[in-house]
Amino acid sequence: MDDVIIIGGSFAGLAGALQLGRARRKVTVLDTGLPRNRFAGHSHGLLGHDHKPPQEILAAARQQLARYATVKLVNARADAISGAVDDFTVRTSDGSSLKARRLLLTYGIADQMPATPGFAECWGKSIVPCPYCDGFEVAGQHWGLLWSGPHSLHATTLYGDWTDRLTVFTDGHALSNDERADLARRNVAVVDGKLATITHSDGQLATVNLDTGRSVAIDVLFAHPRNRPSASLHEILALETVEHPLGFTLKVDDRRQTSHPGIYAAGDLANPMASVTLASSQGAMAAIFAQQSMLA
Ligand SMILES: Cc1cc2nc3c(=O)[nH]c(=O)nc-3n(C[C@H](O)[C@H](O)[C@H](O)COP(=O)(O)OP(=O)(O)OC[C@H]3O[C@@H](n4cnc5c(N)ncnc54)[C@H](O)[C@@H]3O)c2cc1C
Structure with missing residues (x-):
């Protein structure tokens, strides 16, 4: 034994x-x-x-x-x-x-990887969960945050230690007026629509493409499946x-x-x-x- x-x-x-x-x-x-x-x-x-x-x-x-x-x-x-x-x-x-x-x-x-084409291929390379793990290497670049609930608001303040270029993708979540006002006050861009596909080259993200038809170029996407x-x-x-x-x-x-x-x-x-x-x-x-x- x-x-x-x-x-x-x-x-x-x-x-x-x-x-x-x-x-x-x-x-x-x-x-x-x-x-x-x-x-x-x-x-x-x-x-x-x-x-x-x-x-x-x-x-x-x-x-x-x-x-x-x-x-x-x-x-x-x-x-x-x-x-x-x-x-x-x-x-x-x-x-x-x-x-x-x-x-x-x-x-x-x-x-649990979402079914979005391109997401799993970028996971760990240019779609990552944690700024302490991977933020330093991409500091100052254009970051995206895939909103996954009210807890995401904290991330938008946290990321300020690494970059002042942040875009929130709401991914179909309804943000409150207070949340939107808070983000606007801190110059965080908000893009509505659901994630449709990720365009990438060998896991290196190029654009986030939404079901509204809009595509946004970013350098790294923070996401919390x-x-x-x-x-x-x-x-x-x-x-x-x-x-x-x-x-x-x-x-x-x-x-x-x-x-x-x-x-x-x-x-x-x-x-x-x-x-x-x-x-x-x-x-x-x-x-x-x-x-x-x-x-x-
Ligand atoms: C993309 C990504 C990047 C990350 N980067 C960093 C970083 O840079 N720095 C950092 O500090 N943290 C990082 N993390 C977090 C880090 O991966 C975890 O905190 C860490 O791996 C947790 O260790 P663990 O031993 O608890 O579990 P794990 O490392 O997940 O290990 C669990 C082990 O259990 C085994 N296992 C599962 N089921 C069974 C079973 N039934 N029988 C036997 N074995 C089983 C698995 O095969 C695995 O080997 C990252 C996470 C992700 C997703």
Whole structure:
């Protein structure tokens, strides 16, 4: 039996495995190799690893984990979880049944691409979600923001630290008069109509084309598609969740334990503020609290 099975071997999961390996705990990490930022050429903002391809950072982490004999990395999907604290069972896609005293869920979330032609091709290249991740490289350029609800208003003020050339695409949302007045006061252009297509060259956006017939040239589009967890394992044990404007995350306490004793969660699956740095730090935290919960 393992001490901990970690489901999801990306930034949160591998950071957890590192702490547990250093505490000489027996760990299996199950992973399907699809980190959320795999569409991006570079990952930004992680101390010591700024502007590196995400897969390069993860490969280095996997290589460093090879030092720890008690950590096993397995390319397999977790398909089911059952049991209770000190006696969990995880069934995997390769037909194995693994047992552990604790579980750490770090299987992340998946962004749901709209059907708009060109959108998915530009995702991670010139359509991006986060200015902290990708804003510096396009600072001062003409940014677009695809409005996805009242939470989008905050983005229009936030982006002011990177550019003063911002166009909001309402994408069929009804903005209130107050919102429009606020945007006008800050010289943010507003373009109505629903997104129809994106014209691009190899993922590099050229124009946003609307169902009104209007086309607008911009350099980068910030967008926040709805998302959902990358697996549904949390549903099996009916773990509690927290709703957000674009989806939901697993509810965790200040030790990163979910509503089910002995099951911990970290990374984007349990934190709406997506970041490699936060996923890694929370993965480490969750692992340490899981380890400390097993002390005699
Ligand atoms: C386009 C884009 C660009 C980004 N750029 C940056 C950036 O520059 N800097 C930054 O800090 N953040 C960036 N982010 C955010 C960053 O990608 C996430 O915060 C981070 O990947 C979260 O790490 P995680 O470990 O929680 O989940 P993920 O990295 O999504 O990893 C989840 C892992 O679980 C695996 N998995 C899923 N289901 C199962 C299962 N059933 N069994 C086993 N394994 C499973 C997946 O294959 C995957 O490897 C970006 C996000 C996007 C979408």
